[in-house]
Amino acid sequence: MDISEIINLEGETHSSYFNAVAPPIIQTSNFCFNTVEDMRKAIAGEFETPVYSRGNNPTLAILRKKLAALEHAEDCLVTASGCAAISSAALAFLKSGDHVVCMDKPYSWTRHLFSVILPRFGIETTYTDGRDAAKINAAVRKNTRLLYLESPNSWTFELQDLKEAAAIAKRFNLVTVADNSYCTPLLQNPLDFGIDLVVHSASKYLSGHSDVVAGVVCGKRELIKKIFENEYMTLGGIIAPFDAWLMLRGLRTLEVRLEKSSANAAIIADFLAGHEKVQGILYPGHPSFPQFELARRQMKGSSGLLTVVMKTADPGKVEKFCESLKYFRLAVSWGGYESLVMPAIGTYDPSEGTNGRLPVNMVRFYTGLENAEELIRDLERGLESV
Ligand SMILES: *Cc1c(COP(=O)(O)O)cnc(C)c1O
Numbered sequence: 001m002d003i004s005e006i007i008n009l010e011g012e013t014h015s016s017y018f019n020a021v022a023p024p025i026i027q028t029s030n031f032c033f034n035t036v037e038d039m040r041k042a043i044a045g046e047f048e049t050p051v052y053s054r055g056n057n058p059t060l061a062i063l064r065k066k067l068a069a070l071e072h073a074e075d076c077l078v079t080a081s082g083c084a085a086i087s088s089a090a091l092a093f094l095k096s097g098d099h100v101v102c103m104d105k106p107y108s109w110t111r112h113l114f115s116v117i118l119p120r121f122g123i124e125t126t127y128t129d130g131r132d133a134a135k136i137n138a139a140v141r142k143n144t145r146l147l148y149l150e151s152p153n154s155w156t157f158e159l160q161d162l163k164e165a166a167a168i169a170k171r172f173n174l175v176t177v178a179d180n181s182y183c184t185p186l187l188q189n190p191l192d193f194g195i196d197l198v199v200h201s202a203s204k205y206l207s208g209h210s211d212v213v214a215g216v217v218c219g220k221r222e223l224i225k226k227i228f229e230n231e232y233m234t235l236g237g238i239i240a241p242f243d244a245w246l247m248l249r250g251l252r253t254l255e256v257r258l259e260k261s262s263a264n265a266a267i268i269a270d271f272l273a274g275h276e277k278v279q280g281i282l283y284p285g286h287p288s289f290p291q292f293e294l295a296r297r298q299m300k301g302s303s304g305l306l307t308v309v310m311k312t313a314d315p316g317k318v319e320k321f322c323e324s325l326k327y328f329r330l331a332v333s334w335g336g337y338e339s340l341v342m343p344a345i346g347t348y349d350p351s352e353g354t355n356g357r358l359p360v361n362m363v364r365f366y367t368g369l370e371n372a373e374e375l376i377r378d379l380e381r382g383l384e385s386v
């Protein structure tokens with residue numbers, strides 16, 4: 001199935017909803033049955049059948065078909081947030097006494113899961129430099145059960161070689177989970193490299209309009225069913241029918257949005273890399289990126305996030321620069337229509353020291369759908385003020 005077919009047609013049966021072109025929002029908590037036998041069958045097969053909207057809902061079912069197909073997966077679950085997807089996928093395969101290997105510098109709340117929450121249940125995590133497969137291999141212990149990857153990550157963009165990582169995991173019988181939010185399914189499909197489960201923050205490109213918080217976990221049907229019947233139904237981190245519908249609407253334009261956002265990022269990367277007030281940039285699609293070759297091999301392109309290392313390490317100047325921008329709004333998150341800027345010092349007070357934190361002179365940009373020339377003018381003006 002090509003991407004247009006998935007986005008426009010997959011999962012949609014117009015005749016079952018008055019031939020409406022846009023699928024309906026089935027805003028209901030429960031579904032009724034004519035006979036007790038029908039009810040019994042539905043409850044026994046809740047993974048497939050609508051019974052109660054904590055499990056299945058027809059609006060959500062359309063979305064699930066599309067997202068699974070995009071990620072080359074047999075099935076997927078859509079969750080209340082990216083973090084709900086990540087924590088459900090991880091918890092599904094861990095028990096007390098188990099060990100996790102995780103690449104360095106995962107998303108901040110993923111790190112919190114492994115460093116703070118899971119140790120309460122006797123699960124330990126080793127962080128390792130995921131750029132080096134030998135280091136991943138060396139971090140595996142007898143009780144390791146899960147290998148967690150995020151390639152690239154969303155601040156410094158270190159990649160893991162997904163094929164090599166999956167091969168290591170197969171050798172030690174580990175379950176692999178990869179956060180693919182940066183690439184979206186259009187720029188990278190980790191399952192094709194042998195990864196078991198892909199997770200997304202759908203709050204970013206998949207929804208795409210900065211109006212939904214949601215997540216996705218994709219994989220083989222058997223793994224998805226296991227998560228559905230346990231963590232998904234029990235922890236209850238589900239998405240509401242209206243948010244599922246907003247994400248369906250967002251998906252219609254995923255391809256054009258991603259193309260524009262990525263093209264803008266490439267232009268901005270070139271501009272910033274050559275600017276006298278910039279020490280360097282981090283962007284997987286730029287020839288200066290240390291893992292440029294791996295990015296080219298493993299990804300179909302780079303998306304709209306890039307990080308700049310400024311020459312000045314004066315927090316006041318970095319703050320002034322970020323505050324002076326017009327199109328790049330000062331905000332967390334990314335993947336929407338609007339350009340964003342986020343300085344590392346937006347996450348901590350530099351007067352308390354930088355130990356273990358991102359450097360003071362790091363600033364992350366997300367390029368949205370604006371005109372690239374306007375974005376460059378905005379940056380030029382801002383950099384002049386530094
Ligand atoms: C935002 C983000 C998450 C968390 O997703 P939420 O939808 O905010 O819960 C996880 N991973 C990455 C890479 C992200 O950027």
